[in-house]
Amino acid sequence: xxxxxxxxxxxxxxxRIFNAALKEFSIYGLCGARIERISKAAxxxxxxxxxxxxxxxxxxxxxxxxxxxQFAPGIIQHLSxxxxxxxxxxxxxxxxxxxxxxxxxxIRMIALELIQNPENITxxxxxxxxxxxxxxxxxxxKKLHARWVSENKISEPDPVQFMLNIASLALLSFIGRPFIxxxxxxxxxxxxxxxxxxxxxxxxxxxxxxxRGMLS
Amino acid sequence: xxxxxxxxxxxxxxxRIFNAALKEFSIYGLCGARIERISKAAxxxxxxxxxxxxxxxxxxxxxxxxxxxQFAPGIIQHLSxxxxxxxxxxxxxxxxxxxxxxxxxxIRMIALELIQNPENITxxxxxxxxxxxxxxxxxxxKKLHARWVSENKISEPDPVQFMLNIASLALLSFIGRPFIxxxxxxxxxxxxxxxxxxxxxxxxxxxxxxxRGMLS
Amino acid sequence: xxxxxxxxxxxxxxxRIFNAALKEFSIYGLCGARIERISKAAxxxxxxxxxxxxxxxxxxxxxxxxxxxQFAPGIIQHLSxxxxxxxxxxxxxxxxxxxxxxxxxxIRMIALELIQNPENITxxxxxxxxxxxxxxxxxxxKKLHARWVSENKISEPDPVQFMLNIASLALLSFIGRPFIxxxxxxxxxxxxxxxxxxxxxxxxxxxxxxxRGMLS
Amino acid sequence: xxxxxxxxxxxxxxxRIFNAALKEFSIYGLCGARIERISKAAxxxxxxxxxxxxxxxxxxxxxxxxxxxQFAPGIIQHLSxxxxxxxxxxxxxxxxxxxxxxxxxxIRMIALELIQNPENITxxxxxxxxxxxxxxxxxxxKKLHARWVSENKISEPDPVQFMLNIASLALLSFIGRPFIxxxxxxxxxxxxxxxxxxxxxxxxxxxxxxxRGMLS
DNA sequence: TATGAATGAGAGTTCATTCAT
DNA sequence: TATGAATGAACTCTCATTCAT
Numbered sequence: 001x002x003x004x005x006x007x008x009x010x011x012x013x014x015x016r017i018f019n020a021a022l023k024e025f026s027i028y029g030l031c032g033a034r035i036e037r038i039s040k041a042a043x044x045x046x047x048x049x050x051x052x053x054x055x056x057x058x059x060x061x062x063x064x065x066x067x068x069x070q071f072a073p074g075i076i077q078h079l080s081x082x083x084x085x086x087x088x089x090x091x092x093x094x095x096x097x098x099x100x101x102x103x104x105x106x107i108r109m110i111a112l113e114l115i116q117n118p119e120n121i122t123x124x125x126x127x128x129x130x131x132x133x134x135x136x137x138x139x140x141x142k143k144l145h146a147r148w149v150s151e152n153k154i155s156e157p158d159p160v161q162f163m164l165n166i167a168s169l170a171l172l173s174f175i176g177r178p179f180i181x182x183x184x185x186x187x188x189x190x191x192x193x194x195x196x197x198x199x200x201x202x203x204x205x206x207x208x209x210x211x212r213g214m215l216s
Numbered sequence: 217x218x219x220x221x222x223x224x225x226x227x228x229x230x231x232r233i234f235n236a237a238l239k240e241f242s243i244y245g246l247c248g249a250r251i252e253r254i255s256k257a258a259x260x261x262x263x264x265x266x267x268x269x270x271x272x273x274x275x276x277x278x279x280x281x282x283x284x285x286q287f288a289p290g291i292i293q294h295l296s297x298x299x300x301x302x303x304x305x306x307x308x309x310x311x312x313x314x315x316x317x318x319x320x321x322x323i324r325m326i327a328l329e330l331i332q333n334p335e336n337i338t339x340x341x342x343x344x345x346x347x348x349x350x351x352x353x354x355x356x357x358k359k360l361h362a363r364w365v366s367e368n369k370i371s372e373p374d375p376v377q378f379m380l381n382i383a384s385l386a387l388l389s390f391i392g393r394p395f396i397x398x399x400x401x402x403x404x405x406x407x408x409x410x411x412x413x414x415x416x417x418x419x420x421x422x423x424x425x426x427x428r429g430m431l432s
Numbered sequence: 433x434x435x436x437x438x439x440x441x442x443x444x445x446x447x448r449i450f451n452a453a454l455k456e457f458s459i460y461g462l463c464g465a466r467i468e469r470i471s472k473a474a475x476x477x478x479x480x481x482x483x484x485x486x487x488x489x490x491x492x493x494x495x496x497x498x499x500x501x502q503f504a505p506g507i508i509q510h511l512s513x514x515x516x517x518x519x520x521x522x523x524x525x526x527x528x529x530x531x532x533x534x535x536x537x538x539i540r541m542i543a544l545e546l547i548q549n550p551e552n553i554t555x556x557x558x559x560x561x562x563x564x565x566x567x568x569x570x571x572x573x574k575k576l577h578a579r580w581v582s583e584n585k586i587s588e589p590d591p592v593q594f595m596l597n598i599a600s601l602a603l604l605s606f607i608g609r610p611f612i613x614x615x616x617x618x619x620x621x622x623x624x625x626x627x628x629x630x631x632x633x634x635x636x637x638x639x640x641x642x643x644r645g646m647l648s
Numbered sequence: 649x650x651x652x653x654x655x656x657x658x659x660x661x662x663x664r665i666f667n668a669a670l671k672e673f674s675i676y677g678l679c680g681a682r683i684e685r686i687s688k689a690a691x692x693x694x695x696x697x698x699x700x701x702x703x704x705x706x707x708x709x710x711x712x713x714x715x716x717x718q719f720a721p722g723i724i725q726h727l728s729x730x731x732x733x734x735x736x737x738x739x740x741x742x743x744x745x746x747x748x749x750x751x752x753x754x755i756r757m758i759a760l761e762l763i764q765n766p767e768n769i770t771x772x773x774x775x776x777x778x779x780x781x782x783x784x785x786x787x788x789x790k791k792l793h794a795r796w797v798s799e800n801k802i803s804e805p806d807p808v809q810f811m812l813n814i815a816s817l818a819l820l821s822f823i824g825r826p827f828i829x830x831x832x833x834x835x836x837x838x839x840x841x842x843x844x845x846x847x848x849x850x851x852x853x854x855x856x857x858x859x860r861g862m863l864s
Numbered sequence: 865t866a867t868g869a870a871t872g873a874g875a876g877t878t879c880a881t882t883c884a885t
Numbered sequence: 886t887a888t889g890a891a892t893g894a895a896c897t898c899t900c901a902t903t904c905a906t
Contacts, residue, residue: 013865031248039430041341047903057900108331111391118394125398136884138399148358151904153430159422163396164389173380173390175327178334180379182341184352205377212371213429229890251876260890266877445869456720459764464679467897477871482898505759512652533768540763547756548675550826570831589858593853595828596821607759607810608765614773615786625808637809644803644860661886683880693888695882705881867906871905883891 014052016042022063026105029112030060064120065127067109070099072128074136079140085148089210093170094203101199107174154200155216165214169206230268232258237265238279242321245328246276262278276378280336281343283325286315288344288353301364302391305382305426308421317415323390381430385422446484449475454495458537461544462492496552497559499541502531504560504569511572517580517590521598521642526635528602529591539606587648596645601638664690667702669714670711674753677760678708712768713775715757718747718787720776727788733796737814737858742851744818749847755822813862817854 020041024033035056039046053059074095076086100107114121129137145159156162177198193201236257239248251272255262269275290311299307316323330337345353359376372378393414407419452473456465467488471478486489506527508519532539546553561569578593588594609630625633659667674785683710685703687694701707722743726736748755777785793807804810816854841849 013340029245029248029332032332036899045865047868048866048900050902051865072355072398088899090271109395110328110395111331114394115327116245116248116390121394121398125395142400156256158417159400160393160396161271163399164392164418165394165421165425168384168389169381169393172392173229173384175330175391176380176383176388178330178337179326179341180376180383182337183379184375199379201374202380205374205381206371208371209381209425209429211429213427250874261890263878263892264890267890272876282879342866434754459678460762463676464764466895468895477869478897478900479872480870483869486898488897515693526862542827543759543763546826547759547824548677548680548808553826553830557827574832587856588853590849590853591832592828593849595831596824596850597817597853597857599824599828600816600821601813604824605816606813607762607823608815608820609808610762610769611655611758611773612808612815616790617813632719633806633809637804637806640803641813641861645857645859645860682878684878693886694880695889696887699886761885865895869903869906870904871889873900875904876897878901879892879894881892881894883894884888885888 005166011104012050013042013044017049017052017059018066021059022067022105024110025060025114026108029116030057034062047122055080055140063108064113064124067106068128069122070106071096074099075131075141076136079137079144083144085153085215086211088144089166089214090207092166092208093210096170096205097199097206100171101195104174107171111172113174152216154214154216162214166210169210173202173206229258229260229264230301233265233268233275234279234282236274238283238321238325241276241279242324245332246265246273247317249276280325280329280340283322284340284344286322287312288348289358290315292352293350295352295360299360300430301370302427305430306423308382309386309422309426313415313419313422316387316390317418319409320390323387327388327391368432370430372430378430382426385426389418389422436533445474445476447621449476450493450495450498451482453491454482454541454639455536456497457492457495458540458544458579461548462489465492480496488599496541496556497579499538500556500560502538503528506531506583508564511568511576515576517586518643520576521646524598524641525602525638529631529635529638532603532606532635533627535607539603543604544608555586584648586646588646594646601642605634657779659666660806661692661696665678665692665697665700666711666714669707669754670715672758673708673711674756676706676765681708712757712772715754716772716776717753718782719744722747723785723789724780727785727792732794733802733804733863734853734859736792737862740814740857741854742856745847745851747844748822749850752822755819759820759823800864802862804862810862814858817858821850821854844847 017038018099020038021033023041024038028034032092033056034050035046038059039049042049049056049059053062075092078095081087105207113124125138141163142159145154145162148154148155156165233254235256237249239257240254244250249272251262251265255277258265265272291308292309292310294304295380323388329340341354345392357379358375361370363377364370364372370378372381391394439528449470452470453465456470460466463512467481470491471481474481481488483489483593485494507524510523510527513519544579545556557570573595575592577594578584580586583588586594588597651655665686665794668686669681670688671689673810676682681704683694683697686707687697690697697707701710724742725741726739729735731739739793760773762806793802796802797805802810804813
């Protein structure tokens, strides 16, 4: 049996709100975002947002949660293969750069949340992995990293610095892109690199620097 | 002769507003920031903010400009020594990590501006270097980088990727810190690393990965 | 079918705002008018004014426009009958004095606009007649006046002075009323003439002076 | 002995404030006027206005009083000659049109006061003539008018209408000028009549219509 | 579900006025 | 006298949220 028309529309509305909210929050943050703009982008009445999500803050929280949730499955899957550090670096980089490049809202959202609500991060992270299992994700990485260090496969002994290097190069670098390009692209060459091109260059550069820089 | 009392106080007020504004904007962004909070933090009457800075937006712009201006002198100075890539990486990393670590507001401010007003970056960057000289900064780096590549001293042929790697690791990584720490620090070990310690570890790690990862 | 309740109420609110605004602006002008007072007089929430009229200035402009629009139809109608100068003077005077006397806000509004924004008058006047037709109103009067002059029916050769005499006596005189009355009414005779009485006396006096003074 | 420098400057300052205030109030009215603008126009510090005039409202009152005072001496003088109605009309018209034309601020000020504070008019008028003598001005005109009526020299039996006709044509008409000109001057003929020219045309027209229209 | 109207708590900003020097 | 800084009340306008239908 197919869904009734109303149900379809209903789902559609919620999704439209959600997507519009993601865009809005990823640019303006919680405080700066405007319900009015979200409702117009979603082509629905302002009141519907409260009907479906009860408050601006709640909508924001759900968007944040959803964004962070996009990142867990990738890690889990990669970890289950018991990868070598080379494989880990390669797969993680490819996977995450692609996600970030495909949805620029994601990294903006994450960065904003890290800047504006760092105190929420712990519970957000917990929420992300608690749904999958207690000893997954972070715990596994920690173990793997410790083993790699003990096996002398990698040079960075601190797992925090280790992961920070990966995350900075693969994810956060996208925030810095406009700045670096503004530095180097003169007015005449306004032929900015396409998203696709940039993504491939980025993957290559990150994998290269990470492998050569962190593997023993 | 010493400055008159009024002069001192006056400057003091402007400075207090400025510092309070930096803090406020670096957390909440332009839209989310509240003049009320800034005025309270600066211990002055709300109206004084408009007396000295005419509008919230103008105050924000001046704060952004000032933040970006903190970064130009360092680059310029380092470049004037015609450094080898090793020196460049070492000095730049040490210099900028220290700035960022000393004033967490700086990187938050920069990231917020990059996320929320990427279209302003070009003019901001221009403003920063135009006050010092036309062929300084970016142009010099580009030349140096090209020479290093031609002399086979470094492996990354694209200056954008080259600088993005440095900036991500040395600057943007600080945004990611709470996230990575949330991943790895369990509730029991709430003995977070001190700022000093973290800074030194970060410098070491970044210099290490950059040198090994990017030098030929 | 009658209008739905909402429609009626909605229109009612806009109208109430409009009337309250007319009163307020006609006394205090744009700068001196207070949204607070308008909202209280209209018995609505302050925010509704912005909901319907977006800004104080816009509300003011619409009120001005509406006031000036009250005057066009009368002229147009009178002109279409190809009147003699006697008829013109009589009908115009009766018509406009009655309008002004019935709504003292009108002439105050017009005078304020003429005093405070004389640079807007041209566009306002254009707006008034452009909705009706290009060669109506002023153009017709000019033609008529020229014919009357050539036929030696009136003595004032300049259409500007001709109309200024009519407008001053029939319209602007109402602004001067309190002054002249203050001059002549002593404290003991605070039995001020009623609006009705004054209006009739005014019509008589104006028609008399205009006919005798301007017809050849 | 000449005045000391300070005294001269002081008087100069008060005068500058006064002139600037007249201009400002005559355009914006009491509420709309800005102390800031007045102080800038007078090239003095804002606080000096309060030093000399204690409050905005007081300054306004003094400006109003001064404006109305400009008009009393003319009337008094003319009346002392026991004029015929012709003389009265001619002299009054010439005298007042010239005043108004030379200082457009005067009529704007008067009109604004009449529109915005009609309740003050009585006391203002009293103030104007009380300084000269109790039975002067209004009382004299009333007597003269009554005599002229009884001698069958003029047709308008009501002194209020009589004076209103004169005042409207000679004074208030200047407020209507921009409107009537906007009606008749097409875009092409932007050669507006000069102040001088207009004044002379106005005097001629007013005297003509008043004499023919009101004398028996 | 869906909508336009309504609300009230602030937000940024202005401004007359006062203060300190 | 003269000034720039400071103040607090008030103003326009915004916005999340709720109401009535």
